[in-house]
Amino acid sequence: MSLRRTVIIVNLVVLLALGMTAQVSSADVWIPDNQIGSYIDGDGVYTVIGAVKNSENYPIIPTIEIKITDDDKIISESYTLPVANPAKDIPFKLKFAQVSSENPILEKPQVTFVSGPSDYTNIEVVYDDNLIKHQDGHTSGVIANNGNFTVHGIKVYALIHGKDNKFIDVGKSVEIIEKLEPGEKKEFSIYPDPSFAAQVNYYSCFVIGDDMVIPTFVIRDDKRFDFRYKTEGYLTDIKYDNEKDALMLFARNPWPMKSFANIEFPMESESQKFVVYKEGKKIESMQSRDEQNTWHIVFDLEPQSSKQIAISGFESDNKSESSFNSYYLLGIIPAGAIIAGIFVRKKRHH
Numbered sequence: 001m002s003l004r005r006t007v008i009i010v011n012l013v014v015l016l017a018l019g020m021t022a023q024v025s026s027a028d029v030w031i032p033d034n035q036i037g038s039y040i041d042g043d044g045v046y047t048v049i050g051a052v053k054n055s056e057n058y059p060i061i062p063t064i065e066i067k068i069t070d071d072d073k074i075i076s077e078s079y080t081l082p083v084a085n086p087a088k089d090i091p092f093k094l095k096f097a098q099v100s101s102e103n104p105i106l107e108k109p110q111v112t113f114v115s116g117p118s119d120y121t122n123i124e125v126v127y128d129d130n131l132i133k134h135q136d137g138h139t140s141g142v143i144a145n146n147g148n149f150t151v152h153g154i155k156v157y158a159l160i161h162g163k164d165n166k167f168i169d170v171g172k173s174v175e176i177i178e179k180l181e182p183g184e185k186k187e188f189s190i191y192p193d194p195s196f197a198a199q200v201n202y203y204s205c206f207v208i209g210d211d212m213v214i215p216t217f218v219i220r221d222d223k224r225f226d227f228r229y230k231t232e233g234y235l236t237d238i239k240y241d242n243e244k245d246a247l248m249l250f251a252r253n254p255w256p257m258k259s260f261a262n263i264e265f266p267m268e269s270e271s272q273k274f275v276v277y278k279e280g281k282k283i284e285s286m287q288s289r290d291e292q293n294t295w296h297i298v299f300d301l302e303p304q305s306s307k308q309i310a311i312s313g314f315e316s317d318n319k320s321e322s323s324f325n326s327y328y329l330l331g332i333i334p335a336g337a338i339i340a341g342i343f344v345r346k347k348r349h350h
Contacts, residue, residue: 028055046099051091054084059116069105082209083116091157093170122147125206137197140189145180162199174255232259247311253301267293274313
């Protein structure tokens with residue numbers, strides 16, 4: 001069973017144990033037609049944007065199923081989103097690097113949900129003179145904790161609109177707001193995809209959430225290897241190189257602030273030691289293990305950067321880390337393979 005399915009099943013079991021019942025999409029929880037869209041970014045990565053609207057009088061945890069017709073194949077993925085509070089939307093922005101056709105077709109996503117926690121966070125965006133849109137297209141404002149308990153890991157999401165109220169993108173705050181005490185206020189800022197910066201007219205549907213954990217997989221030694229990640233930026237072109245025994249990917253941070261990536265691998269042994277390389281050079285990273293025996297590998301993403309990342313340290317009977325290093329010493333991976341101008345829009349899909 002894949003990690004993604006396992007995590008979803010475990011979450012549902014926990015919720016059911018708390019007396020919550022799973023439900024299907026209804027007239028009160030849906031994705032409006034004017035809040036769903038897609039485009040191909042400057043790297044050729046198909047991107048789906050939208051927002052789930054919760055009209056129920058209680059918080060929910062929605063799961064969306066995305067189906068894309070890509071020439072002669074169907075791509076189907078499910079994603080569990082952060083909690084959507086009563087009468088609020090929860091925006092989403094998902095990238096599908098596996099889409100290869102010129103004109104992919106996005107089906108209307110299906111939404112299912114379960115009841116969320118009854119003690120949902122009471123953090124709100126303050127609508128005053130501090131909430132402004134700047135000339136470069138980004139917005140900034142203040143959030144306040146109006147609740148009775150401290151909240152950790154906070155993100156602010158918003159829909160981004162262009163001319164004639166056209167929905168063009170989804171934005172997420174770039175700051176790392178680790179915690180917010182009751183009565184405390186903190187500033188946030190949201191930047192649009194750089195390709196849309198000149199088109200931004202206004203932001204709407206500001207909501208509070210957290211970073212979404214993205215499940216994914218690669219083919220490793222002819223077998224499916226499932227893992228998850230969380231990042232402020234974007235991880236694309238993810239693949240496993242069996243010759244180097246390393247996970248290869250591009251890490252992109254289009255924002256003007258330092259960001260991070262947290263990649264979660266299932267434990268293969270207690271002695272595993274992961275090493276992260278950026279453009280062939282070893283960089284500082286942090287490794288930890290949680291109570292589910294999952295390894296967390298965390299490393300920084302520099303502002304407005306696009307870098308090739310390699311992660312070694314996976315269990316193998318035939319290869320070692322030294323063989324991985326030799327590939328870089330021999331110059332097999334050219335620095336010229338880096339893609340520049342990462343967020344210049346090539347094509348829009350309506």
